[in-house]
Every structure is written in structure tokens, then in C-alpha cells.
Amino acid sequence: MTEPEPPRGAVYCALVHHPVRDRAGEVITSAITNIDVHDIARSARTYGLAGYFVVSPIGAQRLVVDRILEHWKTGAGARRTPERSQALGQVHPVLSVEEAEVEIERVHGLRPTLLATEARPELAARVVSCSAERTRLATATAPTLILFGTAHGIHPSLLDRVGRVLEPIWGPTDYNHLSVRAAAAITFDRLFAPQR
């Protein structure tokens, strides 16, 4: 018997708590919040993502994620709300985006394409529309890792090596201050919802 072909074209996401920017643009590490772990896990599972990395270099912060996962995957939460443990089963705390990339390479044999969701004028040359990215993803054979920034967005030291940047999400107004939870949900819907 031959080994099954490793899955290709899988899409992962990562919520980046470092390196991100504060209001003045300086690099900081933001705090992991319980609701970001839950909400984005549920959205990622609904839209068929292969995994969700929660990125923080601070060990005590990653332990917070481990405790959440323990409660919902094997503790009281798993018995009371089994559909929640399905979503949280895909969550992986990691200390850097590099660690997520290495993990994806270990599973799929290829480094992922990095796709960011930052609205910055200096990134204009790398911006792709949601519909173009949707088409690319539908036939991609390499894995993709979608990066969501917290605080005031991903720091340039990471953005510099991101190959593709999704167009920003706008409604019909000039106001655009969605939560990262809402932005992730809308991004997945635009990229992966069955065509209607």
C-alpha cells in the first residue's frame, strides 16, 4: 500500500500577538484574549480551515490557551458543548509565525504562502482582491497561512516577508474599525463561502 498523498492546498490562519504595533507604531506583544481564541476557532472550523495558530512568544500567555483548550477539549466544556471542542481541537498555541510555518511544512512538505490582511498604503503593490485570492485558493496545491494582526496591526518586520496582502474590508461607509473577530469571519466568508 502506498502512503496517502499529504493534503495539499490546506489553509491555516494565525492570530498574531507579536510582532504587532502599538498606536505609535512601536513593536509590542499584545495579550491573548479568551474570546479571540473561541470566536476565530468557530469561524475557522465553519469555513473549513485546516488549523488556527495563536501566536505569542510569552509562555504564560500560551498557557492561557492551553487551559482554555483543556477545559473545552477534555473537561466539563467538552461534555456540555461538544461542537465547541471540535472547533477548539484545531487551535495551536505557537511562539512565532515561523513555528507555525515549520509545523505546516512538517505536515504538507511545503512552506505556506503568507497572506496578510493589513491595510497599509506601502503594501499596495502586494494587494490582491478577495475574488482573485478566492480563485487562487480554489486550485492552489501549496498550503496558505492567513495572518491576522492584533493591536494596531502586524509590525513591518513580519509584513516584509508576506507575499500577498488582501484588500481591506470596507462597507458602504468611510468607517472601518471592525474587531479582528469580525474581520476574520468576513474574510473567511469572502474566500470560502460556497458561491450563491
Next chain:
Amino acid sequence: MTEPEPPRGAVYCALVHHPVRDRAGEVITSAITNIDVHDIARSARTYGLAGYFVVSPIGAQRLVVDRILEHWKTGAGARRTPERSQALGQVHPVLSVEEAEVEIERVHGLRPTLLATEARPELAARVVSCSAERTRLATATAPTLILFGTAHGIHPSLLDRVGRVLEPIWGPTDYNHLSVRAAAAITFDRLFAPQR
């Protein structure tokens, strides 16, 4: 000078904490959460909704909303994050969906069309697709109130008088357990995002 024509076709949303169902289908009142107030306010503002009603018959719960609004509209939060106060300026705690309907009628001279977002087989006859509803809303002259349920969804005593029910949100999987914050964001994006 003539009075300005009252705005027509305005769209509001309401997050319903009563009457909603528990796991067994019994009517309950769920608790208001800080994050639901913030996230849905930011999404509603981004997508041009005219207002966001937070519905609870419990006075102490509505006071929680008042305190959040005070902090962000006039307190320290307003100075630090002015874009947040713009979003929260549209939030109105009310004791019932009826109170929201009366308030909309007071402003627009017409009761709103009620649009729910519940996935229930017994509602099939009233289900409309997102694209059909998007088209209707683009030319509607009457206001619309979009209802989002908390806990295990809106209780039949309220659903019975809802005229239109949006098709449920599905990704490409058989898993569908989005948070109400994610579901609201996706619903607004499907109904109101500029056509790409």
C-alpha cells in the same frame, strides 16, 4: 423652510436577550455581554446601519450597557479611542423588540419590516436568500430591523411575527456554530458590502 424628509429604508439591528430559548427550547433571558455590545456596534457602524438595539427586559442588565456607553461616549474611552465612540453612539438599550419597533416608527413614521437570522425547518416558507434580501433592501422605502438571537435562538413567541427569515450562513463544511458576533458581521457583509 420645509422639514427634511425623514430618512427611509434605514436598517437597524437588534441583539435579542429575551425571549430566547435555552438548550431545551424553554424561554429564558440571556445575559448581556460587553463584547457583543462592542463588536456588533463596530460592525453595524462599518456597514452603515442606522442603529443597534440591545434588548433585555432586565433593568440591571440595561444599566450595564449604559455604563459601557458612558465610558466610551463621554469618559476616558472617548478621549483615547474616538472611533469607538462613533460606533457606540448608535447603541440603544431597550426592554423589548416592541420598544425598538416603536422607536423606529417614531423616527421614520413606519413600523420596520422584521428580518430574523434563525435556521429552523419550520420557518422554511419565510426564508429569503441573502442576494434577494440585498436587492430588496437597496430599494426599500420602509425601515428594516434585523434580529439576532442569543443563547439557542429567538423564541417562537417572537419569531411568529417575523415576516422574513434570512437563509442560514454556511461555509463549505457541515459545521455551523458561528458566534453571534461573527454571524452579524458576515450578514452585514453579505447584505451591504459594495459589489466587487
